[in-house]
Amino acid sequence: MIELQLLWTALVLYVVAGSAAIFSVVWRRRPERLVLTLMAAGLALHTASIATRWERLGHGPYVTMFEILSSNIWSLMLAFAIAFWRLPAIRGSAAVVMPILFIMMGWIMMADPGDGSLPSSYHTVWLFIHIGFGKVFLGATLVAVGLAGVILSRRTALGLRWFERLPEDVRLDDLAYRCMAIGFIFESLMLVAGAIWAQDAWGRYWAWDPLETWAFLTWLVLGIALHARVTYKLSPRTGAMLVVGVFIVAFLTFFGVPFISTTPHKGAV
Amino acid sequence: MSAVLPAPTVTRRLALAWFSLGLTALGLSAMFAVILVVARTPFLGQGAGLFRTALVLHVNLAVLVWFLSMAAAIWILSGDIRGNVGWPAFWLAALGSAAMVASGFSQQALPLLANYVPLLDHELFMAGLASFALGIGIAAAAGLAVWHRRPPTTLHLAAGAAMMALAVAAVVLVTGFMAGTATPTGVQIGIDDRLWGVGHSLQFVHVLLLMGAWTALGEAALETTPRLRRLLPWLILGTLLPAAGGALLAMMHGPGTVEYRNGFTELMRWGSWPAPLLFAAGLAIGLLRVGRHRRLNADELGLALSLFLFAAGCLLGANIRGESLAVPAHYHGTVGAITLAYMLWLRRIGVDLGVASDARSLRLPSIYGLGIICLVAGLAVAGELGVPRKATHADLGVDSTAYFATMGAAGIGGFLALVAVAGYAVLTAAGLLEALSPRKPGARRDLRLPAIVLALTLVIGGGLLLDRMPGGNNEKLATEAHVQEMKLKEINTRFQQGLVMLHARQYDHALTAFHRVLQLSPAMPEAYVNAGFALIGMKRFREAHDFFEGATALRVRQVNAYYGLAIALEGMHELPAAIAAMETYLHLTKADDPYRRKAEAAIWEWREALRDKP
Amino acid sequence: MQQPEQLTSLLESLASLKLTLVALVLFAALVVLIYVRDDLPSALLAAPLGLLSANLLAAILGNRSFRRQAALLVFHLALLTLVLLLAASRLSYLKGSLELTEGEEFTGTLLESDAGPFHPIDTLRALRFGNLGFRIDYAPGPLRQGIRNQIEIRGPGAVPHRIEITDQKPLILSGYRFYPTGNKGFAPSFNWQPTGGGEARIGTVHLPSYPLHEHGQAREWTPPGTALRIWTMLEFKETILAPDRWSEFRPPKEHRIVLRIGAQRWELVPGGIVDLPEGRLEYRGLRGWMGYTVFYDWTIPWLLAACLVAIGALGAHFWSKFANKPWNA
Incomplete structure (x- = not known):
């Protein structure tokens, strides 16, 4: 199938781009233009793959685990590619971000690419709004976790050497905080859009279903992290650990909970 | 020359207050326009629930509160009006405007869109409107009383002429409400009849002040066209005179009569645009001359757009046939021209009055202008595509791609204009508030109270709005009966109006009325028949034929439709068919029908004509 | 001090x-x-x-x-x-549920409900609307598609008029939102004439949800004023919802109703009559019933407004905070 061929090619390009980025950090070379080109090419093919599948099934990539992984790899790649392109100073954080994406790529290889069926409650514009906000949130958090990873690995001699060229910790910490702030805004928007959709689809705006609970916990943890920064003058290292914590909760929410209950929202069908 | 007459410091704050009111109205109007767009976007799936209320408020806030608040501010500045008269006038207008907006949240406030001036059928709205009118009236009267104290520059002249036009409008308004409950011919006088005259008279106020705005903005262009400068007082007089005709008209005829309706229509059709259009043409030439020597600045580019919009609006207005999208295209053109000019003017005056100008708002008026041009062009072309459909009731022969493309252009343009207006209103209002605030700049302020007020207002107001949105808890469902009742009422008045017009041989007005009836009640054979007779009056036989056919399709025994059909066929030179139709009429009609004799004579005559031909 | x-x-x-x-x-x-x-x-x-x-x-x-x-x-x-x-x-x-047979009117009572202590229940009791019938298509699978339910709003305060409600477009009356649900099924309708000339009563029996309980289309019920326990089962051979093609939820064209009281057993087609010592039971035919959820919460629009204001204000706060220093410094 053409859509799978496109997807696998895109994944290979991502892996090459990511490996090149990691090697460039480790051996302190600068093939950054190449990395960006490879990322863009991968994204183009991936977009084509998703579009082909969308056209064939008549619904977007948001039903099966395979589709959710595919669309999130796409949006996370896009978010990081934008950061990579616009913020040259922090390109080295690819060495942290790309392995995370590699894990997801490995996961999608094992997922069943079969077709799912679209529940009737998905025929609404709120689906796109809700998912779109969620993707921005996770993308911003991914960029933040890349920066946090750099700060944390600088505790080791190896990390200190690898990430020598990146700005100092305080600066990275500030950028990570900005990303978290953007993430907080969009996580809030995602929750609100989800509540509006839930009211339309199931006649209630909030019912503490597993995904709702976990998404709200993510919001709370993110809020706690932001608040802690204001309350205490946190060192970049503590701040980075908070970012990693938030990312773990968010990751579990996005990919752990749907994994347990197969469709994104349990009882959603 | 300054953008406005030299401002005495006493009146500065008063003028700034009026500007703030106007800007608030402009911003709110844009907000209601957003609701209009959302309600009409099929993708978001919202119905018509809030649409009509939002439309009423959008129109009133824009062409009433925004325009006239600007006017009042200019009058204050040109007349050195004292605070002891000026402030009460301002507060009357401000509270009135607030009441009008607040009434939109009431469940009982039903929108009356059919009227020339759209209204909400609610005491609070009416009281607000009256209070606003009173405030503006006082401002104009106070301005007129001291007008002679200043040397008569062109700008001063335009401001004075606008005040006089407002006085005329006030006379028309008062006479409109002094009339009894019915016209001499026995037609019930509705609220829209009473507001018909003042609605038209106000156009002259706006146009006169627009000329003032152009004068201020086009200083450099006027320098290069000295003859235009000399002509200007005459152009202003040439607009004021027909405006004054309104007062005469209101004295001679009562509201609701054919003469009254047509009189004001004709007054506006022939009196309100020639002088400004001439002025616009002269200014355009002047701008071209200026442009040869140097680059035009942002204000002058905006002025050029305003001139273009006004001309386009006039052109489209001349092109209106019946009810189609050409109507909104026309008035968005002229209203857009005025709004754009005022936006530019307000910024200039603000600078003169010591208001900090935000650099970000410099280009917004021009962006607004471009957006409106896009909107007007889209509506106009869509109107062109839509006109034949409405006029003949033929099948939908419109190329839908072209239709949607033009409506899409209109949508994008409208969105652009809204964003620009909202940005402009917020930025400029922020500057005005800063200038109005009595505190010294730089002092640290405790923002807690304003923040609390803002948060509560936004949450409560936003909730009220959402509550009334389609899908909200209080969507108007239960009042269906009331809406239905209002609709029936309107159908009835419109139908009566159409009949009056038909008998007065005002065929295009009659046609408009019957069109509206058919819009509200598409299956009403009587309306088809009378629209057909109106078309016969206009010698548009083929279209008349279609209407009579429509009537008989709806009701086979619609007797007078066959009579009309026969006349229409005669007009199309299809005598055999005409004879057949007239025979059907004779067959169906009662023996004592007064038209029987006429019908028989016609058949005889047509038979003779056929026999004479080879 | x-x-x-x-x-x-x-x-x-x-x-x-x-x-x-x-x-x-x-x-x-x-x-x-x-x-x-x-x-x-x-x-x-x-x-x-x-x-x-x-x-x-x-x-x-x-x-x-x-x-x-x-x-x-x-x-x-x-x-x-x-x-x-x-x-x-x-x-x-208030959260609750109710079921209405096609043609039946809502008279203010719920099957089950859960409400806050200050819920104004009288408003709900005064609401009146009728279920005029519904249509649900099934894609191959069978997969349920959207519900289209015809409703007549009858009051209070409204002239009777009809609207269509769907999964995502509820009926909203006085702030109560009635959503049609996938919980629906068949309802045999009976006429019960008590012996001794009491008033005849027409009633329906809501069989368990279909197709959820496809193989358990039976229920026990009691005619009014008696102690009888009538076990009622719907039997038909037709495939209503096909796994391999598009179909529609509808009563079967040919069916029988099996009645059992103790050891006695009857099979009825529409018009069939059973004479019992307590009265005469006539089977009138099969219709559909629709299950609704009802939801009331007057705060919804203000909740949404508060959320939007919060997010907007936070966005403005961060914006002004970050705008001073460029990202790429």
Whole structure:
């Protein structure tokens, strides 16, 4: 199938781009233009793959685990590619971000690419709004976790050497905080859009279903992290650990909970 | 020359207050326009629930509160009006405007869109409107009383002429409400009849002040066209005179009569645009001359757009046939021209009055202008595509791609204009508030109270709005009966109006009325028949034929439709068919029908004509 | 003079940002706890929320940064409003369900319901609307598609008029939202004529939800004024919802109703009659019934407004905070 061929090619390009980025950090070379080109090419093919599948099934990539992984790899790649392109100073954080994406790529290889069926409650514009906000949130958090990873690995001699060229910790910490702030805004928007959709689809705006609970916990943890920064003058290292914590909760929410209950929202069908 | 007459410091704050009111109205109007767009976007799936209320408020806030608040501010500045008269006038207008907006949240406030001036059928709205009118009236009267104290520059002249036009409008308004409950011919006088005259008279106020705005903005262009400068007082007089005709008209005829309706229509059709259009043409030439020597600045580019919009609006207005999208295209053109000019003017005056100008708002008026041009062009072309459909009731022969493309252009343009207006209103209002605030700049302020007020207002107001949105808890469902009742009422008045017009041989007005009836009640054979007779009056036989056919399709025994059909066929030179139709009429009609004799004579005559031909 | 000082220090400690953090962590922990343990009521969340509200109120009075950062304050005020609204919502909400046979009118009673202590139930009791019938298509699978349910609104205060409701477009009457659901099935309709000339009664029996209980289309019921227990089962051979093609939910064309009282057994087609000592039972035919959920919460629009104000204000706060220094410095 053409859509799978496109997807696998895109994944290979991502892996090459990511490996090149990691090697460039480790051996302190600068093939950054190449990395960006490879990322863009991968994204183009991936977009084509998703579009082909969308056209064939008549619904977007948001039903099966395979589709959710595919669309999130796409949006996370896009978010990081934008950061990579616009913020040259922090390109080295690819060495942290790309392995995370590699894990997801490995996961999608094992997922069943079969077709799912679209529940009737998905025929609404709120689906796109809700998912779109969620993707921005996770993308911003991914960029933040890349920066946090750099700060944390600088505790080791190896990390200190690898990430020598990146700005100092305080600066990275500030950028990570900005990303978290953007993430907080969009996580809030995602929750609100989800509540509006839930009211339309199931006649209630909030019912503490597993995904709702976990998404709200993510919001709370993110809020706690932001608040802690204001309350205490946190060192970049503590701040980075908070970012990693938030990312773990968010990751579990996005990919752990749907994994347990197969469709994104349990009882959603 | 300054953008406005030299401002005495006493009146500065008063003028700034009026500007703030106007800007608030402009911003709110844009907000209601957003609701209009959302309600009409099929993708978001919202119905018509809030649409009509939002439309009423959008129109009133824009062409009433925004325009006239600007006017009042200019009058204050040109007349050195004292605070002891000026402030009460301002507060009357401000509270009135607030009441009008607040009434939109009431469940009982039903929108009356059919009227020339759209209204909400609610005491609070009416009281607000009256209070606003009173405030503006006082401002104009106070301005007129001291007008002679200043040397008569062109700008001063335009401001004075606008005040006089407002006085005329006030006379028309008062006479409109002094009339009894019915016209001499026995037609019930509705609220829209009473507001018909003042609605038209106000156009002259706006146009006169627009000329003032152009004068201020086009200083450099006027320098290069000295003859235009000399002509200007005459152009202003040439607009004021027909405006004054309104007062005469209101004295001679009562509201609701054919003469009254047509009189004001004709007054506006022939009196309100020639002088400004001439002025616009002269200014355009002047701008071209200026442009040869140097680059035009942002204000002058905006002025050029305003001139273009006004001309386009006039052109489209001349092109209106019946009810189609050409109507909104026309008035968005002229209203857009005025709004754009005022936006530019307000910024200039603000600078003169010591208001900090935000650099970000410099280009917004021009962006607004471009957006409106896009909107007007889209509506106009869509109107062109839509006109034949409405006029003949033929099948939908419109190329839908072209239709949607033009409506899409209109949508994008409208969105652009809204964003620009909202940005402009917020930025400029922020500057005005800063200038109005009595505190010294730089002092640290405790923002807690304003923040609390803002948060509560936004949450409560936003909730009220959402509550009334389609899908909200209080969507108007239960009042269906009331809406239905209002609709029936309107159908009835419109139908009566159409009949009056038909008998007065005002065929295009009659046609408009019957069109509206058919819009509200598409299956009403009587309306088809009378629209057909109106078309016969206009010698548009083929279209008349279609209407009579429509009537008989709806009701086979619609007797007078066959009579009309026969006349229409005669007009199309299809005598055999005409004879057949007239025979059907004779067959169906009662023996004592007064038209029987006429019908028989016609058949005889047509038979003779056929026999004479080879 | 000691009193105000104590008050001030109390206010200061209540306004502490550290307390905010503690309360937030407590809140998160309780959310997890309630999620894990089903027996704990979610009303427990009121404790950390109350603490957070008190903390915030004290901070508004005492914290200096709220005096200058209006956007930040608006954000927190909106959150506070949100909490108050949620409390109001919990006190006055209603959630419930009901079933209506095609042609039946809602007369204000629910099958089951769950409501806050201050819920104005009389409004619900006065509502009247009729279920005029519904249509549900099934894609191959069979997969349920959208519901289209014809409703006639009858009152109070409205002229009777018809509307169509769907899964996502509920019937909204006086703030009550009625959603049609996938819980629907068949309803045999009977005429019961008691022996001895009492008033004849027409009634329907809602068989279990279809196709969820496709193989258990039976129910026991009791005719009015008797102690009879009539077991009723629907039998048909036709495939209503096909796995391999598009189909539609509808009563089978040919079917039988099996009745059993103790050891006695009857099979009926429409028009069939059973004479019992207590009365005469006539089977009139098969219709569909629709299950609805009803939801009332007057706070919804204000909740949404508060959320949007909060997000907008927070966005403005961060914007002004970050705009000074470029990202790529």
